[in-house]
Amino acid sequence: MPTIKELRYRFLTPLDPTLFNTCLILAALGLIVLYSASGSDLAKVLSQVRNLGLAFGAMWLMAVTPPDKIERVVFPVYGVALAALIAVALFGEVSHGARRWLHLGPMRLQPSELMKIALPLALAGYFEWRGKSISWRDFVVASVLLAVPVGLVIRQPDLGTALLIASSGFYVLYFAGLSWKIMGGLLVSGIAAMPLVWHMLHDYQRKRILTLLDPTQDPLGAGYHTLQSMIALGSGGLFGKGWLQGTQSHLDFLPEHTTDFVFAVFGEEFGLLGELVFLVAMLVIITRGFFIANEGSTPFARLVAGSLSMTLFTYTFVNMGMVSGILPVVGVPLPFLSYGGTSLVTLFISIGILMSVHHHRKLVKQ
Amino acid sequence: MRLKALWALIAFLCVLLLIRLLWLQVISHGYYHTLAEANRISIVPIVPNRGLILDRKATVLAENNYSYDLEINPARNRSLDQTISQLSELVTITSSDRKLFRKALDETHGLVPVPIRNRLSESEIARFAVNRYRFPGVDIQAHLIRNYPLGTSASHLIGYIGRINETDQEHLDEAGLADEYRGTNYIGKLGIEGHYEQELHGITGSEQVETDASGRGVRSLSRIAPTAGNDLFLTIDAGLQQAAEKAFGDHRGALVALDPATGDVLALVSEPGFDPNLFVEGIDQDTWGALNNSPDKPLNNRALRGLYPPGSTVKPFMALAALTLGVRSPTYKISDPGYFSFPGSSHRYRDWKAGGHGMVDMHLSIVQSCDTYYYGLANDLGIDAMHDFFSGFGFGQKTGIDIDGEMAGLYPSTEWKQKRYKQDWYGGETVISGIGQGYILATPLQLAQAVATLANNGVMMKPHLIHAIRDRATGTLREIPNEVERTLALKQSDIDFVREAMEDVMKPGGTAAQAGAGAPYLIAGKTGTAQVVGVRQGEKYSESRTAERNRDHALFIAFAPADKPRIAVAVLVENGGHGGSIAAPIARQVFDYFLLGQRAKPVPDNSDPGGESAHD
Numbered sequence: 003m004p005t006i007k008e009l010r011y012r013f014l015t016p017l018d019p020t021l022f023n024t025c026l027i028l029a030a031l032g033l034i035v036l037y038s039a040s041g042s043d044l045a046k047v048l049s050q051v052r053n054l055g056l057a058f059g060a061m062w063l064m065a066v067t068p069p070d071k072i073e074r075v076v077f078p079v080y081g082v083a084l085a086a087l088i089a090v091a092l093f094g095e096v097s098h099g100a101r102r103w104l105h106l107g108p109m110r111l112q113p114s115e116l117m118k119i120a121l122p123l124a125l126a127g128y129f130e131w132r133g134k135s136i137s138w139r140d141f142v143v144a145s146v147l148l149a150v151p152v153g154l155v156i157r158q159p160d161l162g163t164a165l166l167i168a169s170s171g172f173y174v175l176y177f178a179g180l181s182w183k184i185m186g187g188l189l190v191s192g193i194a195a196m197p198l199v200w201h202m203l204h205d206y207q208r209k210r211i212l213t214l215l216d217p218t219q220d221p222l223g224a225g226y227h228t229l230q231s232m233i234a235l236g237s238g239g240l241f242g243k244g245w246l247q248g249t250q251s252h253l254d255f256l257p258e259h260t261t262d263f264v265f266a267v268f269g270e271e272f273g274l275l276g277e278l279v280f281l282v283a284m285l286v287i288i289t290r291g292f293f294i295a296n297e298g299s300t301p302f303a304r305l306v307a308g309s310l311s312m313t314l315f316t317y318t319f320v321n322m323g324m325v326s327g328i329l330p331v332v333g334v335p336l337p338f339l340s341y342g343g344t345s346l347v348t349l350f351i352s353i354g355i356l357m358s359v360h361h362h363r364k365l366v367k368q
Numbered sequence: 369m370r371l372k373a374l375w376a377l378i379a380f381l382c383v384l385l386l387i388r389l390l391w392l393q394v395i396s397h398g399y400y401h402t403l404a405e406a407n408r409i410s411i412v413p414i415v416p417n418r419g420l421i422l423d424r425k426a427t428v429l430a431e432n433n434y435s436y437d438l439e440i441n442p443a444r445n446r447s448l449d450q451t452i453s454q455l456s457e458l459v460t461i462t463s464s465d466r467k468l469f470r471k472a473l474d475e476t477h478g479l480v481p482v483p484i485r486n487r488l489s490e491s492e493i494a495r496f497a498v499n500r501y502r503f504p505g506v507d508i509q510a511h512l513i514r515n516y517p518l519g520t521s522a523s524h525l526i527g528y529i530g531r532i533n534e535t536d537q538e539h540l541d542e543a544g545l546a547d548e549y550r551g552t553n554y555i556g557k558l559g560i561e562g563h564y565e566q567e568l569h570g571i572t573g574s575e576q577v578e579t580d581a582s583g584r585g586v587r588s589l590s591r592i593a594p595t596a597g598n599d600l601f602l603t604i605d606a607g608l609q610q611a612a613e614k615a616f617g618d619h620r621g622a623l624v625a626l627d628p629a630t631g632d633v634l635a636l637v638s639e640p641g642f643d644p645n646l647f648v649e650g651i652d653q654d655t656w657g658a659l660n661n662s663p664d665k666p667l668n669n670r671a672l673r674g675l676y677p678p679g680s681t682v683k684p685f686m687a688l689a690a691l692t693l694g695v696r697s698p699t700y701k702i703s704d705p706g707y708f709s710f711p712g713s714s715h716r717y718r719d720w721k722a723g724g725h726g727m728v729d730m731h732l733s734i735v736q737s738c739d740t741y742y743y744g745l746a747n748d749l750g751i752d753a754m755h756d757f758f759s760g761f762g763f764g765q766k767t768g769i770d771i772d773g774e775m776a777g778l779y780p781s782t783e784w785k786q787k788r789y790k791q792d793w794y795g796g797e798t799v800i801s802g803i804g805q806g807y808i809l810a811t812p813l814q815l816a817q818a819v820a821t822l823a824n825n826g827v828m829m830k831p832h833l834i835h836a837i838r839d840r841a842t843g844t845l846r847e848i849p850n851e852v853e854r855t856l857a858l859k860q861s862d863i864d865f866v867r868e869a870m871e872d873v874m875k876p877g878g879t880a881a882q883a884g885a886g887a888p889y890l891i892a893g894k895t896g897t898a899q900v901v902g903v904r905q906g907e908k909y910s911e912s913r914t915a916e917r918n919r920d921h922a923l924f925i926a927f928a929p930a931d932k933p934r935i936a937v938a939v940l941v942e943n944g945g946h947g948g949s950i951a952a953p954i955a956r957q958v959f960d961y962f963l964l965g966q967r968a969k970p971v972p973d974n975s976d977p978g979g980e981s982a983h984d
Binding site for chain 1: 370371374375378381382384385386388389390392393394396397399400401403404405407408578579580581586
């Protein structure tokens with residue numbers, strides 16, 4: 003019989019207080035913002051509470067699972083996620099002109115969300131498996147593992163998610179020691195390939211990029227979303243208009259104001275100071291993540307923790323950049339504030355893995 | 369090392385983001401605040417209720433009624449043709465309704481609901497309400513709509529309102545009234561509605577409304593109430609107006625009745641009239657064409673715009689001119705052979721009565737309307753003296769009545785002819801001017817003003833249609849003061865002489881004896897006949913042989929009671945023949961209604977007058 007102390011150590015201690023408390027604060031903030039953004043729709047808030055319950059559960063599950071156990075399932079998970087992506091491409095449901103959803107009985111799944119976690123885990127697992135003898139061939143293999151799902155997601159088409167998946171995978175390669183020269187070369191060839199990429203982009207995607215350069219050019223068309231969210235932020239000012247007082251969101255000028263553009267609602271009602279609080283809280287999580295990555299006991303733990311933390315920042319930055327009008331409009335949810343079950347669960351799984359890496363560092367060392 | 373590099377990247381990106389947010393939320397806050405407010409708040413004009421038009425006894429002539437209109441929102445209804453044909457099973461939809469619907473649909477590009485039927489009846493409303501679920505995007509809307517309860521009665525003087533068109537908008541822009549008319553769809557086009565537009569319109573209010581992204585009002589933030597337009601009390605007596613219109617029967621013509629002492633217009637008739645209600649919601653092409661092209665010209669306001677030779681109605685003024693200028697004494701007599709001719713000329717200016725009137729003095733010349741007397745008198749007065757004298761009575765000038773479109777008429781002079789035709793004046797032209805023919809043209813309104821001036825002993829009042837204005841902002845009644853146009857230098861004894869002769873016109877032996885018969889008050893009148901086509905030398909005018917529209921116009925001017933005038937009228941009946949038999953009875957009915965408060969016994973319409981007395 004394990005003692006109370008042992009049980010406590012096993013099931014409660016893994017919940018890193020810094021991460022856990024910050025998440026709790028941000029989750030509460032998310033509910034407060036959602037209540038306003040949804041137009042005081044209590045049912046929607048309750049549904050998000052349920053999602054949060056699920057997400058905290060998933061986080062706890064990941065936190066109490068040692069990294070080596072997680073490591074064992076990364077390839078099967080990657081396989082399942084890849085299979086699901088292929089299934090989507092073959093018989094996925096088309097919604098809003100894109101094939102992103104898969105119906106599994108009563109559930110509606112977005113496999114690209116699953117891939118956001120599965121890919122960095124699989125890549126980290128691959129480098130862990132290769133041990134110390136990592137050569138340039140391994141980076142080629144890893145690149146293929148990265149390119150296949152990214153290509154599938156681009157074809158959905160969902161460029162935003164594809165870029166995020168790619169970046170999460172890229173962070174693993176970066177931490178695994180991808181040569182600076184190659185990265186420099188990638189950057190140069192990336193810039194060189196821009197006209198080609200431009201050619202391959204869908205019309206709506208080109209429009210979004212053009213719009214970014216001058217949103218006022220087409221204020222009722224492609225520039226509408228950006229312009230309205232800029233108005234929301236700008237009119238919010240330093241202190242905001244106050245909770246439930248945002249006119250841009252409550253009068254429906256803002257698009258997607260519970261999901262991708264929730265930051266505009268938040269900024270309008272809570273102002274620059276509120277945004278700073280949110281950003282600092284996010285930086286606390288990311289810093290903690292980097293700290294955990296730094297003290298990770300295995301390459302897998304270090305790669306996973308580093309990549310997940312960096313991905314978290316990427317999400318935050320891309321969403322805030324989009325809403326404030328310095329990045330094109332891509333469908334990226336804002337961690338903790340955007341409504342939606344899948345992205346919330348994925349987010350908390352990442353946090354749970356960070357906790358697990360932190361908690362089990364000594365065990366592995368022993 | 370790699371972590372630190374990323375830390376640097378994160379720090380850099382965060383700074384970038386902060387700079388952007390700082391710029392948006394602190395530096396440009398004012399700008400975006402304005403944009404957000406502009407998004408949120410729209411200022412909606414509140415159209416004031418248009419002022420009422422009432423007669424002098426507060427009978428309503430123009431009012432605002434609720435009209436229940438059936439509207440289709442094209443954005444929510446795709447199968448318009450099918451919907452309209454289904455609707456036509458429930459409510460009456462004419463082909464003209466369909467045409468107007470199509471026209472409005474084109475003009476609004478399908479962005480707003482468009483009416484398919486105006487003024488639904490109660491049973492139609494009920495039928496539609498039961499079936500409403502079958503018609504998506506179809507709804508009943510209540511609008512305030514201008515209504516003219518008297519229909520065709522007084523249509524020319526009341527005028528009508530219609531939708532603001534491009535020309536109206538330009539006028540409003542020029543006058544700086546564009547803001548005041550934001551939200552207003554209608555504007556006065558004619559008559560009182562047109563001339564007093566600024567009194568009737570009122571002051572537009574406004575409401576600050578918070579609107580959502582689709583433009584729907586969410587709540588009202590502040591409201592400035594509109595001020596309704598002022599109510600106009602006309603000088604018109606609607607009962608008198610209708611009695612006068614009825615007296616015309618099927619005849620075309622005009623009648624103006626004035627209060628000689630004040631210039632109040634008591635009645636202003638132009639027959640036939642039209643129904644102004646047709647114009648309010650936009651008139652369809654067929655109806656408009658029928659009105660505009662009718663030979664009866666119902667849209668023409670004959671009282672102000674009809675120009676007619678005044679004929680023998682000028683004779684009392686000719687006599688007064690002769691007395692005033694000392695050219696004739698009342699007792700001076702001529703021997704009338706039935707014509708006038710210049711010495712040494714064979715051309716005969718014929719009297720209407722073949723063989724003449726015998727020995728004729730001034731009194732008899734008016735009573736029997738002797739042409740020969742006035743041919744000679746005109747020759748002695750000379751056209752320029754006549755021009756100056758008649759100008760005093762308002763001939764050839766606008767009266768300045770307070771509705772638009774009035775014609776000035778014409779009283780010729782040698783100077784005028786030189787200017788107009790670059791020709792000298794002929795003596796013969798003076799002679800025929802003496803009996804109101806030739807170049808002279810006058811409107812019925814001018815004739816009414818002239819006779820009213822005579823009735824008022826030479827004091828000319830400016831004719832006006834507004835008696836008082838009820839200010840809706842303060843609730844006070846503002847009376848419109850009477851205006852003296854001018855006072856003519858006339859001797860009272862001369863005026864009395866002419867009036868007594870005009871009284872005898874209405875008595876046995878006078879040209880309007882039939883119309884004057886049995887009146888319990890004294891009437892002073894003068895008949896007139898105006899030639900429409902000339903009659904050649906040696907020929908005789910025959911009413912029966914002349915096409916109806918070429919027959920003479922019948923005229924009559926009068927005032928009553930002659931000893932204490934309360935009403936002066938001028939009557940013109942187009943192609944009516946003799947003034948005494950057609951025009952004078954109409955005036956008599958108007959006098960009876962006004963002075964006795966009752967309908968006169970119908971005067972027999974004697975179209976074939978046997979006796980001399982019925983002749984001009």
